[in-house]
Amino acid sequence: MAIATLGAVVLDCPDPHALASFYAALLGGEPSSSPDEPDWVDLTGHPGTRLAFQEAPGHVPPPWPSATGAQQFHLDLAVPDLDAAEEQVLALGAKPLDTEDRSRSWRVYADPAGHPFCLCAG
Structure with missing residues (x-):
């Protein structure tokens, strides 16, 4: 239990x-x-x-990626269309952290306070 x-x-x-x-x-x-x-x-x-x-x-945002600092945690957010969602989160003030590999089913961003989150196809 x-x-x-x-x-x-x-x-x-x-x-x-x-x-x-x-x-x-x-x-x-x-x-x-x-x-x-x-x-x-x-x-x-x-x-x-x-x-x-x-x-x-x-508050100090966690580094991404970093071999010397912990990311603490991140949020995985499911979206139906990665490209459309990316355009929207960038317009809201998110910053790209790891978005170069367009063949993956996920991309990493930082929110305006620096917390990492992933947009995941799904």
Whole structure:
């Protein structure tokens, strides 16, 4: 029997409202915050695991790729058309990290706070 269930994936970032807006445009849903917790934003109303964004002063994005630094984690996001999705995420402010090999079924980007994520065909 499992001990727990996954409640949310929380991303540290310098501006939780801006990053929540990026992922709302990418995944759907709406950023939601409480006046009692100005440094925390939830992304609500999208299918899948809940995402939340937490202000982290001094946040340093993980390097990609790096033999000396850990990437920490990344998100795999399934899309029906890699080329169309790439165009859209770049317009939202994502940065390409590993997109040169167009024969692969995935491409790596960084969100505006520097977290790596993959667009995966599927």
